[in-house]
Amino acid sequence: MSSHRSSSRASTITQIDVQPLDLPLSEPFAISGGAPNVAQNVLVRVTLADGTVGLGEAAPFPVVSGETQASTLLALNDARPRLLGQDVRTLRHLAATLAEVCPDEPAARAGCELGLLDALLRQHHLPMWSFFGGQTKTLVSDLTITAGDTEHAIAATQAALLRGFSTLKIKVGAGSVAADAERVIAIHRQTQARGVASASVQLVLDANGGYSADQALLLLAELAAARVPIALFEQPVARADRLGLLEVARLSSVPICADESARTAADVLWLVQSRVVRAINLKLMKSGLFETLAMYEIARSAGLQLMIGGMVEGPLAMAAAAHVAAGLGGFSFVDLDTALFVASHPFQAAGLQHDATWDLQAVHAGHGVTLAHEEK
Ligand SMILES: [Mg+2]
Incomplete structure (x- = not known):
């Protein structure tokens, strides 16, 4: 058994949910390259064994990085089995796993890293700053x-x-x-x-x-x-x-x-x-x-x-x-x-x-x- 797996710990990751998060914009965000009028982001929800929930948001911006809402959802669904059962206190280990599974999806990684970190910090009542x-x-x-x-x-x-x-x-x-x-x-x-x-x-x-x-x-x-x-x-x-x-x-x-x-x-x-x-x-x-x-x-x-x-x-x-x-x-x-x-x-x-x-x-x-x- 890997040392990262111990389902009895409160810090074990038991669930990772990802869902589309469509944010309508008040004006198109016009830059060189395009002018989207809705941000098609992804909400990440990480649940730990003691019920603590952490939230993350991935914001793929197709005109800048080529990532999309669909590619982000796919990347995070691919990463999920590698993260479930792991200890959220091993954040760098988890980030390295994400980098392995989705090397070309930085927004997906960021959204997931934020959800994991938020869960860890909420469990320990520590503000992110x-x-x-x-x-x-x-x-x-x-x-x-x-x-x-x-x-x-x-x-x-x-x-x-x-x-x-x-x-x-x-x-x-x-x-x-x-x-x-x-x-x-x-x-x-x-x-x-x-x-x-x-x-x-x-x-x-x-x-x-x-x-x-x-x-x-x-x-x-x-x-x-x-x-x-x-x-x-x-x-x-x-x-x-x-x-x-x-x-x-x-x-x-x-x-x-x-x-x-x-x-x-x-x-x-x-x-x-x-x-x-x-x-x-x-x-x-x-x-x-x-x-x-x-x-x-x-x-x-x-x-x-x-x-x-x-x-x-x-x-x-x-x-x-x-x-x-x-x-x-x-x-x-x-x-x-x-x-x-x-x-x-x-x-x-x-x-x-x-x-x-x-x-x-x-x-x-x-x-x-x-x-x-x-x-x-
Ligand atoms: Mg810039």
């Missing part, structure tokens, strides 16, 4: 201005400023460079028009790999000519275009951030060794939980800036990302806003205020997100 180190307990997210026309960008910016957001992440790379330059300049003017109160609003660009190196550099030149300060330029070129990334990074005066180019710890090691980027966007759904921790350590050791981000995630996966980032500490950019784009969901999220500020102080066990109809 504490498990990751308890560096901080509060995070304030930026707001994404999705791809669209200039009119949409202006309206979205006005709404964001009214709500007090101080960092706006602008999706570019879906249209022409000229159209993007016009949008970003218009957004900048909105932040200026509002006077001293919003003088500190910072703008981040994210092309999701939608540009060539020449296009990315042209956009930066047009924005520089219009005196629009940009704090960070995320993923200007496609993941496969390493030479393009090197060229943009060499010629850009704006710091470059890798997102799609940083999927694994090996990716981050390459980015560090090539001195290509100044920041990395970490996402649980892009890499899985434990791989994300390895990426964090490499990036931190190399002195890179960190962003915590997400796919199109409901409040559960977003909350888990907030716990990871707050607990580990050191994140200069927080992009955990997709709960703002979700029109309806079945969750009750302790710690989420006004949809974009995370105050995890009140969370006493796990990630603190429950199903509203099961709220005790």
